[in-house]
Amino acid sequence: MAGNRDNLETGKDRRRSPSLLLTSAARRRQKLLELVGKGLLLSVTSVSVLAVFFIFYFIARDALPFFRLEGFREFFTSTRWYPSSHEPEFGALAMFYGSGIVTLGAALVAVPLGVAAAVCLSDVLPFGARQVVKPVIEMLAAIPSVAYGFFALVVLAPLMQESGGAVMRVLLWVAGGPVAVLAVLVASDVVAGAAGEELRKPVRLIAGVLLCAGAFLLLSRIGAQVGAMKIASGTNALNVSVILGIMALPTVVSVSEDALQAVGREIREGSYALGATRAETVVKAVLPAASGGILAAVILGIMRAVGETMVVWMASGNASQIPSPWWRMTEPVRTLTATIAGDMGEADHVTGSSRYHVLFAMALCLLVISFASNLCSEMMLRRARRKRGG
Amino acid sequence: MKVSRKALVGAAAGGLFAAAALAGDAGKIVIDGSTTVGPIAKAFAEHYMSRNPSVVITVSESGSGNGAKSLINAACDVATMSRPMKDSEKSSAQGAGVLPIENVVAMDGIALVVHPSNPAGSLTIEQIRGIYTGVTRNWKELGGPDLPIVVISRDTNSGTYESFETLVMAKQKMFEKVEYVGSNGAIRQRVMSTPAAIGYVGLAFMDGVKPVKVDGVEATPETVVSGEYPVARPLYMYTNGRTRKGTHLHEFIGLASSPEGRRIIEDVGFVPLKQAD
Numbered sequence A: 001m002a003g004n005r006d007n008l009e010t011g012k013d014r015r016r017s018p019s020l021l022l023t024s025a026a027r028r029r030q031k032l033l034e035l036v037g038k039g040l041l042l043s044v045t046s047v048s049v050l051a052v053f054f055i056f057y058f059i060a061r062d063a064l065p066f067f068r069l070e071g072f073r074e075f076f077t078s079t080r081w082y083p084s085s086h087e088p089e090f091g092a093l094a095m096f097y098g099s100g101i102v103t104l105g106a107a108l109v110a111v112p113l114g115v116a117a118a119v120c121l122s123d124v125l126p127f128g129a130r131q132v133v134k135p136v137i138e139m140l141a142a143i144p145s146v147a148y149g150f151f152a153l154v155v156l157a158p159l160m161q162e163s164g165g166a167v168m169r170v171l172l173w174v175a176g177g178p179v180a181v182l183a184v185l186v187a188s189d190v191v192a193g194a195a196g197e198e199l200r201k202p203v204r205l206i207a208g209v210l211l212c213a214g215a216f217l218l219l220s221r222i223g224a225q226v227g228a229m230k231i232a233s234g235t236n237a238l239n240v241s242v243i244l245g246i247m248a249l250p251t252v253v254s255v256s257e258d259a260l261q262a263v264g265r266e267i268r269e270g271s272y273a274l275g276a277t278r279a280e281t282v283v284k285a286v287l288p289a290a291s292g293g294i295l296a297a298v299i300l301g302i303m304r305a306v307g308e309t310m311v312v313w314m315a316s317g318n319a320s321q322i323p324s325p326w327w328r329m330t331e332p333v334r335t336l337t338a339t340i341a342g343d344m345g346e347a348d349h350v351t352g353s354s355r356y357h358v359l360f361a362m363a364l365c366l367l368v369i370s371f372a373s374n375l376c377s378e379m380m381l382r383r384a385r386r387k388r389g390g
Numbered sequence B: 001m002k003v004s005r006k007a008l009v010g011a012a013a014g015g016l017f018a019a020a021a022l023a024g025d026a027g028k029i030v031i032d033g034s035t036t037v038g039p040i041a042k043a044f045a046e047h048y049m050s051r052n053p054s055v056v057i058t059v060s061e062s063g064s065g066n067g068a069k070s071l072i073n074a075a076c077d078v079a080t081m082s083r084p085m086k087d088s089e090k091s092s093a094q095g096a097g098v099l100p101i102e103n104v105v106a107m108d109g110i111a112l113v114v115h116p117s118n119p120a121g122s123l124t125i126e127q128i129r130g131i132y133t134g135v136t137r138n139w140k141e142l143g144g145p146d147l148p149i150v151v152i153s154r155d156t157n158s159g160t161y162e163s164f165e166t167l168v169m170a171k172q173k174m175f176e177k178v179e180y181v182g183s184n185g186a187i188r189q190r191v192m193s194t195p196a197a198i199g200y201v202g203l204a205f206m207d208g209v210k211p212v213k214v215d216g217v218e219a220t221p222e223t224v225v226s227g228e229y230p231v232a233r234p235l236y237m238y239t240n241g242r243t244r245k246g247t248h249l250h251e252f253i254g255l256a257s258s259p260e261g262r263r264i265i266e267d268v269g270f271v272p273l274k275q276a277d
Helices: A002-016 A022-071 A073-079 A093-125 A127-142 A145-162 A164-194 A200-227 A235-260 A265-273 A278-287 A291-307 A312-317 A336-344 A353-389 B001-026 B038-051 B066-073 B087-095 B126-132 B159-169 B185-193 B222-228 B248-257 B259-267
Strands: B028-033 B056-059 B079-080 B100-114 B150-154 B178-181 B197-202 B232-240
Touching: A022 A073, A022 A353, A073 A093, A073 A164, A093 A127, A093 A278, A093 A336, A093 A353, A093 B100, A093 B222, A093 B232, A145 A235, A145 A312, A145 B185, A145 B248, A164 A200, A200 B001, A200 B087, A235 A291, A235 A312, A278 A291, A312 A336, A312 B066, A312 B126, A336 A353, A336 B079, A353 B126, B001 B066, B028 B038, B028 B066, B028 B248, B038 B056, B038 B079, B038 B248, B038 B259, B066 B079, B066 B087, B066 B100, B066 B232, B079 B150, B079 B185, B079 B248, B087 B100, B100 B185, B100 B222, B100 B248, B150 B159, B150 B185, B159 B197, B159 B232, B197 B232, B248 B259
Parallel strands: B028 B056, B028 B079, B150 B178, B150 B197
Antiparallel strands: B079 B232, B100 B197, B100 B232
């Protein structure tokens, strides 16, 4: 019986499989299924697009009444933020400054460190080490931001207050070191390029050593000056920048390392075949080829820093001021995100409508900023890709 | 969240049923007023409703002034207020046939705290105001070490900020270097770890930091209740006429001097009154 059925089935298969032609009913059914599938996918995709539009719409709807009530001028030009006062003032300039300076600081920490680490992972460290180190770096992304904030508030802030100079010196070396090494590499190449054909190698060596010594001297000179600094308040722009930089690090490292990997063996081996050293290969061949991806990594990392709220609310001090000079990062600052989070609690419809709508005005500004920078990065990436392609 | 939604519904319902609620004490109490007293009212309401499931209590927080207005318009049974009723409000109440009776439910006391290493022992209200308006910027000027003062405040949302603003700042605005922090605990943490810091907290948050005498008076529950300590104020629940014994309203107001009520008041960060005799 069983054998018989087997035979029957294989026979049926044989009859069906060679012919790819379907009956018209089956074809129609397939077309319908395809249409349904496409429609389903389209609707799923449009849900996320629609979500963006809805967010834009609802935030704008609550933001516009603020501008209607208070106008644009104070919001964008004043640093006086007294939303709950008897004569309220809604100057948000200091918040724009605060978000900007904190992001800049985070980029200064995350970009040199992150790109250097990515190069190290992809081109310097042996494969085995990479398999261990990369997941460890990516683990930084798994730590919740409130834990970072707690660390900033309880560990880093008192540390800055007690031994601000030493902390600043360490930071200078950590952030300045990779930059100096890169600068020395590039500069010595430029010097060597200007020298004659036979002299190129010794000139490069001498220039490298001299520049290295110079960079070292410069860094220690600045370090000595920085080391004498005293920080009054540990919850300041610098503290937040360091923490945000560390938080952005896994994104920068991971994405730029992927970009460097994607460059492929051909370019590296081609460069080696032309007699280039490993440093030259990395700086002149691999990094330019991966520049688009690295740029994307940097922008992704920065976006993480702009949008971060909890750390900033806990550790930036939230003082609505623009310190003078503007690059003094040891002063407390206030950011847009922290203001929205901190002032949302009681600012409901009942208590003064401007106070409620001003937060949406800030959210709208943040949204526009991130939208614009996303668009910019997209354009830059496309241009980089086209240049490489053509 | 749950309470506030209830509160909104309550505000609407309060307008409709105010007359009934006032007349009969028919298991419904509508409360409106101060955002500072709000947490006490909400905690009391939760406690009271869990004991008496037939009673519905709604709490809105629209500010002391609006609370007074609601009471005068008979739109609420209890007006919570963080200041005594003004004469103008009392006379317009009289015109509307409402007799507002003052019930003090708790005291709101704020301690000024500094780092334990700070030698400053006593400050006047004027000196504190000077620190928060940026007139005084170094502890040296107050006889302390040569350190720039790190000035810390609660966020502008909090009831503690509002109280501090009324009791100390005298309508002046804080200067731009003042740092804002989200909770009493966070202020304590910052002051504990910052030698040059000054901050203000509710009386329950003084471990690990050094409270400063204000105008020579130490901040303790006793000096706050007795009225000697200057950075303190009573919190009120106004009712229309004296509450009659046996009504839910009477029991509700009476919570403030009961042991559970006193514990609730301490939990939400205020100073309870002396035990009822």
